[in-house]
Structure formats: C-alpha cells, structure tokens
Amino acid sequence: MSSKEAKSLWNTQALRRAIEAAGVALWIWNVDTDHFAMDEQAFRLWGVEQDDEEVSFEDLSAHIHPADRDRVRAAFNATRAIVGPYEIDFRIMLGEEIKWISARGIGNDAGLHGRHMYGVFLDVTGRKQAEEGHELLAGEMSHRVKNLLAVATGLTHVTSRSTTTAAEMAKELTERLTALGRAHDLVRPLPGHQGQAALLGDLISILLSPYEDMGAFSGRIRVAVPRMGVGEIAATTMALVFHELATNSLKYGALSADTGTLDISGTLEDDEVTIVWTERGGPSVETPKAADGYGSKMLVRIISGQLGGAISYNWSSEGVIVALKVRAGKLAT
Incomplete structure (x- = not known):
C-alpha cells in the first residue's frame, strides 16, 4: 500500500469506525450554556434518549451516582484551570446496573474553541x-x-x-x-x-x-x-x-x-x-x-x-x- 493510498483511508467515515470499534464516545461541552453535544455512542453509554443532539449537564447528572454527582460537577468546572490532559472517573446508574465512566479531555481555557471544550467518554467498568x-x-x-x-x-x-x-x-x-x-x-x-x-x-x-x-x-x-x-x-x-x-x-x-x-x-x-x-x-x-x-x-x-x-x-x-x-x-x- 502506497503512502497516498494509506492517507486516503483516513477519512471521516474511517475515523468514525475506528472510534466506535474502540468503544470511545465523543462529547463537546459548551462552557457558557453548560450543554453537551454527544455522538450516538455517548447517548447509548449514558442510557439517554437521543431526542436532541444536545443534553444539559443536569440531564446527565440524573444518571450519575449520587455519591459522585457533586464531585463530577466540581471536577468539570475545575478543568478550565487545568493545563494539559485530565481524566475523571465516576459511576453512572442505568436502572439497577452501575457502570464506571472515564471522562477525558484537554483543560485550560487556551484549549477552548468557540467556547467549547472537547473530550471522550470511556466505559472503564471492567478495569474498576x-x-x-x-x-x-x-x-x-x-x-x-x-x-x-x-x-x-x-x-x-x-x-x-x-x-x-x-x-x-x-x-x-x-x-x-x-x-x-x-x-x-x-x-x-x-x-x-x-x-x-x-x-x-x-x-x-x-x-x-x-x-x-x-x-x-x-x-x-x-x-x-x-x-x-x-x-x-x-x-x-x-x-x-x-x-x-x-x-x-x-x-x-x-x-x-x-x-x-x-x-x-x-x-x-x-x-x-x-x-x-x-x-x-x-x-x-x-x-x-x-x-x-x-x-x-x-x-x-x-x-x-x-x-x-x-x-x-x-x-x-x-x-x-x-x-x-x-x-x-x-x-x-
């Protein structure tokens, strides 16, 4: 395979397939409106109906384990002051099932793009x-x-x-x-x-x-x-x-x-x-x-x-x- 052929494979659809295969869910956080835009994988992971492309932090908070809810809110607010990558692990509840989620991204306001921060959700239940x-x-x-x-x-x-x-x-x-x-x-x-x-x-x-x-x-x-x-x-x-x-x-x-x-x-x-x-x-x-x-x-x-x-x-x-x-x-x- 030539270098040109290899590069041609890295299109949006190929990246999407690779992300889904890895179990990675994408999110974008609007720091002003406190809303999250998420992909289909993220909605499935949270057990949230995809009525809209965006959900508020409070919508997601309803699924966060009560013992972790305040900690997660404080951690997300603190990410704007973090320079470099960050990682937050917490539990969510889907009925009687409990899953561990890892939210990862890049902190610091310098990384904002149009008042948005970007990151991923990973299901780390097995590791936990x-x-x-x-x-x-x-x-x-x-x-x-x-x-x-x-x-x-x-x-x-x-x-x-x-x-x-x-x-x-x-x-x-x-x-x-x-x-x-x-x-x-x-x-x-x-x-x-x-x-x-x-x-x-x-x-x-x-x-x-x-x-x-x-x-x-x-x-x-x-x-x-x-x-x-x-x-x-x-x-x-x-x-x-x-x-x-x-x-x-x-x-x-x-x-x-x-x-x-x-x-x-x-x-x-x-x-x-x-x-x-x-x-x-x-x-x-x-x-x-x-x-x-x-x-x-x-x-x-x-x-x-x-x-x-x-x-x-x-x-x-x-x-x-x-x-x-x-x-x-x-x-x-």
Whole structure:
C-alpha cells in the first residue's frame, strides 16, 4: 500500500469506525450554556434518549451516582484551570446496573474553541471491577496476616511456658505452626463469592497425615465425619486442636506405638457437631492426676471460646477417648 493510498483511508467515515470499534464516545461541552453535544455512542453509554443532539449537564447528572454527582460537577468546572490532559472517573446508574465512566479531555481555557471544550467518554467498568477485586484481595491478605501473627504470638507464649529448653520450644512451636500452614493451604475461596471453606474430613485427614507415616502399617488413622464445610477461622482453631491431640498421642498414647490406631468419627444433630477421638493399641492409659497443663488449658479455651463447644476425656485403659462438641455454625466461620 502506497503512502497516498494509506492517507486516503483516513477519512471521516474511517475515523468514525475506528472510534466506535474502540468503544470511545465523543462529547463537546459548551462552557457558557453548560450543554453537551454527544455522538450516538455517548447517548447509548449514558442510557439517554437521543431526542436532541444536545443534553444539559443536569440531564446527565440524573444518571450519575449520587455519591459522585457533586464531585463530577466540581471536577468539570475545575478543568478550565487545568493545563494539559485530565481524566475523571465516576459511576453512572442505568436502572439497577452501575457502570464506571472515564471522562477525558484537554483543560485550560487556551484549549477552548468557540467556547467549547472537547473530550471522550470511556466505559472503564471492567478495569474498576478488577481494581476493586485487587483491593478486596489485598485487604483479605492483610486481615489473614494479622490473624496469623496474633495466633503465632499466642502459640509462642503458650509453648514457652510448656517447654523447658530452647530446642524443645523450637521443635514444638515449629510443629504447631506447620499444622496451621497445612490447614490454611486447604482453605480456598469457593466460586460465586460464597466465602472460603474446606471439608471437615479433608481438613482432619491432612492435619493427621504426617502421623500416618509413623506406624507399622497403612490405615492406622481412620476418619469418618459428616460432610460439612469449615471456614478459615475455624480451620485455624481445628488445626490447633488436632495438632495438640496428636502431639499428646505421639508422646503418651496410641501414636507412640507402631501398631497403635486412631479413629476419628463424628455426627451432626441440629446445630451440634460431635467429634470423637478414639485411641487403641497404645500403652496402657492411666487417668492423669491433673489435666491442667498449658496445652489442655489452650484446648478448653479455644473450643469453648471460638467454637462455642466443650471437650471431655474418657481415660479408658485401652486408650483415651476424647469427645469434642462444637456448634456447626461456628465451624463455618
């Protein structure tokens, strides 16, 4: 294509097609009469009937989101004092639908032509929605980090008081934090903005999977609980609970023996979930003289405070049985 042929393509009709293809809407603002002349694309964008070639600012204001209306009016009035290009983003309402519009032009009275200023409208709804999504994600990440730091601080305090050496504290604290990490890896957002959840059975199985490898045979740990979701906060709590129970079992109970077994079963009745932890095949169990260690106190506190439930022990000689009763509604949070 020759240079002459290329130039011939840049006629008014070709430019119009290019503008429409790009989704650009044209406007001309009469600064004296406060009226806008707009092209067909702009009328469609605003959802305004094209009875006339011009509409007043007040006509358009009726479609601007109430929270943005005064800001847009002030911004347009200020454009005459702006040297160079400007951009104003705001929301418009088309029935129940909300769109984001970007008005762009060149400011400064020096750019006026016959008391008119020129510019374009762009539909930037997609970009704004993406920005809002990023802001929500950043806020969610900040919230989760703060929660995890608070939990880590609490665990550090508890572990420091329940251990006697630095090496022992480092080992137990690392194991507890690792359990939290496994729980949070499992919790994922659900589609359709339904929140975040993991299945209770999956959560328990993953938390206890490291102990499965320590036995003499596969299948020493069996999990059979109701199919129900566990939210992010509850997942953190459950991770601490099951890690504490597993640690005690590894030290003194069924998981300390190669042939020891562990069964976790559960039932759901109304709003109450009962989870039973049953150990068998380990050393002979005796009722402890006092169950007021820091780990036990932590379990009671978080189960009652965060899950609205209770914990009880049956010190059977064949193996300890622990019953957890929690509110189903609390598990979903």
